[in-house]
Amino acid sequence: MIPEARDFPAPAALRPWRLLSNPQDWNCVIFHFICLTAYACAFWLYLHPEVAGITGPWSRIAFVLASAMVLGWISGIDVGVNFHNHSHRPIFTSQFLNRWFGRIWTFSGGWPSFFWEYCHVTIHHANLLSAADWTLPKHSADGKFENFQRYLFTHWPWRLSMHLWKDFTARQTLRRRSFRELAIFLALWSIPFWIDPVMAVWLWALPHWIANAFVMNSGMYVQHAGCVPKTPAKPVSHSTVFVSNLFNLTMFNIGFHSEHHDHPRVHWSELPELHERLKRDLIDGRAHVVPFGNYHAAFLLAGDDARQQGFAEQDSRYKTTR
Amino acid sequence: MGRLLRTYVSPIGLVFGRSFFPLFAIVIIVGAALWGPWVSLGVTVVAIATALRSL
Numbered sequence: 001m002i003p004e005a006r007d008f009p010a011p012a013a014l015r016p017w018r019l020l021s022n023p024q025d026w027n028c029v030i031f032h033f034i035c036l037t038a039y040a041c042a043f044w045l046y047l048h049p050e051v052a053g054i055t056g057p058w059s060r061i062a063f064v065l066a067s068a069m070v071l072g073w074i075s076g077i078d079v080g081v082n083f084h085n086h087s088h089r090p091i092f093t094s095q096f097l098n099r100w101f102g103r104i105w106t107f108s109g110g111w112p113s114f115f116w117e118y119c120h121v122t123i124h125h126a127n128l129l130s131a132a133d134w135t136l137p138k139h140s141a142d143g144k145f146e147n148f149q150r151y152l153f154t155h156w157p158w159r160l161s162m163h164l165w166k167d168f169t170a171r172q173t174l175r176r177r178s179f180r181e182l183a184i185f186l187a188l189w190s191i192p193f194w195i196d197p198v199m200a201v202w203l204w205a206l207p208h209w210i211a212n213a214f215v216m217n218s219g220m221y222v223q224h225a226g227c228v229p230k231t232p233a234k235p236v237s238h239s240t241v242f243v244s245n246l247f248n249l250t251m252f253n254i255g256f257h258s259e260h261h262d263h264p265r266v267h268w269s270e271l272p273e274l275h276e277r278l279k280r281d282l283i284d285g286r287a288h289v290v291p292f293g294n295y296h297a298a299f300l301l302a303g304d305d306a307r308q309q310g311f312a313e314q315d316s317r318y319k320t321t322r
Numbered sequence: 323m324g325r326l327l328r329t330y331v332s333p334i335g336l337v338f339g340r341s342f343f344p345l346f347a348i349v350i351i352v353g354a355a356l357w358g359p360w361v362s363l364g365v366t367v368v369a370i371a372t373a374l375r376s377l
Contacts, residue, residue, distance in 0.1 A: 027340045034344035041351045052355040063359035066366045070347035073370075077343055247377050250342045292377065299374040 018093055024269040025091035028082050028252075032105055035078045039108060039203070042067040043192065046199045064202045071207035076215020079109030079116060081254045085268045087117040103184055109216075110157075110208030112185035114177065115164060123163075124220075125264055128238055129229040134163045137221055143228045148302045151221055156212035222297035223257050226288065226312065236262075236285035240297070241275075243315060247293025248272065255294070258287055282318060289318035 020026065045052040045063070054063045083105045085091070090098040102113035119135050127133040129143070137151040145151070168178040192200035223239055230238045242248070242255030253271040254260070259278055266274055275282075282289060290297065290311065300311040338345065346369070354362040 027337060030337060031341045031344060034341050034348065038344055038347040038351055041348060045351065045355060052359065054354070054359055059359050062363045063354050066354065066359060066363040067351050069366050069370065070350045074344045074347045244377060249336075249339045252340065295373040295377045296375065 021089065021091055021093055022267050028085060028091055031082050032078055035074050036108060038071060038074060042071060042203050043199060046203055047196065067203055068206045068210060072210025073215060075109040075207055076211035077251060079106050079111055079211065080216035080219055081252050083116065084120060085252055087121055088264050089267055104188065107185055107188040109211050112181045114181040128261060129224060129227060135220065136224055143226055145221065145225050148221055152213050152217045155217050218298040219294050222294050222301055225301055236282055236287040241282065241287055241289040242293045243289060243291060244293040251293065258282065283320055286320055289315045291315045
């Protein structure tokens, strides 16, 4: 846990014997264990090819492709959205559990938990859309982001590693802690390689690349594309709000992104209610609100100018009448 | 009956809804043993295309 998250006080009503900070956080735990189960199933079938009928090279390729795509998809959500909740509001009442569950949470997405928290909370949230926010795509002063595909393929792990190396080696306390966390991560992350190195490349490392490049990076891109830093004149133009009910149901309400950035300590399950309360302010402040989720937004922003125009369109329910 | 639905069915539905994607992943992976890897691959491609088009 980074200090900011670790020191966050538990709710007053909390009983010392309670395991979770919020009863809704069972959803986070269940989600993560289902993800680990999915990896275990894929590994087992790969190691027992006769069971799945993948004894030939082409059938094995088909299995690996299907598995890697869905594993990458869910790992991107598991770290980029699910663990993300934990980085703002630790889900357990025990600090020990928070630290260790965090470590076994992000290793299946290709990240040491401390590294992800540092990028997201210390860099992204504290410096949103400023020059110091190196987690976002490179952008000009008017908010125009670099090319979508360039960000997807160059950010993780290349640019990230460079920035993290600079930050972590600059301060002794960070350096010591980051090396310790990296060692724990490598010990956990290497487990599939000890079982079967070829399997680990295709059903472990490849899904992690898909999770980071296509799910997490595209999410970061669409959440802030075309946005500008928060100012008194433009208080809610720093993030796009995605109001698709299905998207928010399956993605821990991450679509309410403007609300999340303005109130990062609000629990993920309470974001729809907060959104309703702030709806008038969003409309009056001309917040960018779209009726779909991150996935369709990524599809639009990956296209030509005509397709990108579809992303810029405002949800009709959130158009200002003034 | 309404109370029963609110007390049990709604929370269970929410748990399944929130874990929809990892459950779908397990169906795709384990399903490969039932209906073959090509069907799993086809369904995955269709699911991704659908998400990109509408979610």
